[in-house]
Amino acid sequence: MAVAIKTWEKIEKNVGVLEFEVGVEEVNSALDKAFQKAAKTVAVPGFRKGKVPRQIFENRFGVEVLYQDALDILLPEAYTAAVNEANITPVDRPEIDVVQFGKNETAVIKATITVKPEVELGAYKGLTVEKKDFTVTAEAIDAELANLQGSHAEIVVAEEGVAVETGDLVIIDFKGFVNGEAFEGGEADNYQLEIGSNTFIPGFEDQIIGMKKGEEKEVNVNFPEQYHVATLAGQPAVFKVTLNETKRKQLPALDDEFVKDISEFNTLDELKADIENKLKEKAEQDAKLYVEEAVISQAVENATIEIPEAMIDNEIEFLMNDFKQRLQQQGIPFDAYVQFTGASTESLKDEFRGQAVNRVRTGLVLEAVTAAEGIEATEGEINTELENIAASAKMEVERVKSILEARDPGLSNLHNDIKTRKTIAVLVESAKVE
Known part of the structure; x- marks a missing residue:
């Protein structure tokens, strides 16, 4: 679409006003499309929907009723053409002001546009970087082996009387209270939680450590100040927790047989x-x-x-x-x-x-x-x-x-x-x- 740029003027650091014109032919074409859309739904006595002549439509309703639809049809393409012609890069939706728009008229549009900012480069060549050691250590190799060992561990139910440790999977029932009242979403049965995963409110998982199967405990925590439920944000809470079961990783022996089982290597x-x-x-x-x-x-x-x-x-x-x-x-x-x-x-x-x-x-x-x-x-x-x-x-x-x-x-x-x-x-x- 052809447009004519009238002015581009910065009014702030990254905001400017672009004024441009759209030709009569493009305006009338948009009005034609707007009429075709309106004619499909408008009811005029003596005519079927979609069959009312353009002149009768305009005499009865006025051409102005087509203007908004015509603008909606015209503006996206016209605006894109205008910013390309002005060689500017918008970074947000523009504020549009229609200065002039009508049948058989040139359209005049003002767009207030936030544009990509100008960058004032400083030094970027010959920069100094502090050397950092990336040597592979024996400890790093051992850590990878330990991770591999852990990933092939068997999850087993812990024996009676075993106290919960960080890394254990626990099955718990819990019910939360604020000011002595239970709150929505604060209750679950047989919930599986990995201790140390930081899944729950800060402080909750730490207080599960040391519990044993069948034990009940009151866990005291504070909801974060920015908690998404306004009525709970910043509030102290008490969770009544019952530990139903503890599961623990049982690591395989780190030997040649283990290596043969999990890799293509023999030793x-x-x-x-x-x-x-x-x-x-x-x-x-x-x-x-x-x-x-x-x-x-x-x-x-x-x-x-x-x-x-x-x-x-x-x-x-x-x-x-x-x-x-x-x-x-x-x-x-x-x-x-x-x-x-x-x-x-x-x-x-x-x-x-x-x-x-x-x-x-x-x-x-x-x-x-x-x-x-x-x-x-x-x-x-x-x-x-x-x-x-x-x-x-x-x-x-x-x-x-x-x-x-x-x-x-x-x-x-x-x-x-x-x-x-x-x-x-x-x-x-x-x-x-x-």
């Missing part, structure tokens, strides 16, 4: 050697990532940016949705999570805020460095990336390309990923590790 020494090699590979990756994160962090710290609140809010929403999806993958309903942790949507958003600000700042700075260095993704790099994706997915390259282009016309995300990696490489290659 414990062979397994240790394999673990050491894998830990060394991971250490190399960790060392590389450490340097990357260090130089990125410094480049971000050295830059000056005033971030619009809308960008932070959008990133917080992204992190919240990602968190909920990960909970869902673990089979944990979000409502159940907030109930047993004392969290709330607002408190989680507050927790995510710092991460969101850092992610937005980092993205903006890397994007600015990419522009400053003139970094682009070449056709060869795009093709190589597509080949790698195709090989990983065991698909034809052209099939992969068509799928990606359907989701992302122009493969802009792929271009950006490659440019970001090249930008980080520029920071790392110029850095000094000492």
Whole structure:
């Protein structure tokens, strides 16, 4: 759609007003579509629905009744064309002011837009990174062996009289009271809880330690100040708990027979050697990532940016949705999570805020460095990336390309990923590790 930019004027640091015009032909076309929509439902004596002539419709109801629908049809495409023409990048929904709109008239629109902020880069080359030791130790190898041993442990019911320890699975009945009154959602029978998992309100699990089968106990805790149920937030509570059963991990012997059962190796020494090699590979990756994160962090710290609140809010929403999806993958309903942790949507958003600000700042700075260095993704790099994706997915390259282009016309995300990696490489290659 063709639009004409009248003015673009900043009124705040990251907010401006874009005034643009849409031609008579586009306006009348939108009015035609609005009439076709309205005619399907409007009732005019002597005419079937959808068959009323345009002139009779306008004489009876006035052309103005079509304006809102026409604007709804016209604005999305016109606004997109206008911001592209003005070469600005919105980061939030605009505030629209319709200055002029009518049949056989040019439309004049004002949009108040929050735009992507300008980044004032500081030093980003030749940065110094403190050296960090990533040597694989014997203790690290032993810890991996212990994890492997634990993952193959048998869960057995503990003997009578055994006291609960951290790491045990307990089956409990509990009922919670605040000010002597039971509260909704504070009761369960035969609930399985891993001690030390921090699933319940802080302090609850610690007081289960030492209990024995059949024992009853009053557990005293305080609900967090930011608890999602307002009537419980900050309140002291008493839970009457009965321990029905304790289960404990029974570790297998760490010997050659165990190794043969759980791996392709024949001896414990062979397994240790394999673990050491894998830990060394991971250490190399960790060392590389450490340097990357260090130089990125410094480049971000050295830059000056005033971030619009809308960008932070959008990133917080992204992190919240990602968190909920990960909970869902673990089979944990979000409502159940907030109930047993004392969290709330607002408190989680507050927790995510710092991460969101850092992610937005980092993205903006890397994007600015990419522009400053003139970094682009070449056709060869795009093709190589597509080949790698195709090989990983065991698909034809052209099939992969068509799928990606359907989701992302122009493969802009792929271009950006490659440019970001090249930008980080520029920071790392110029850095000094000492």
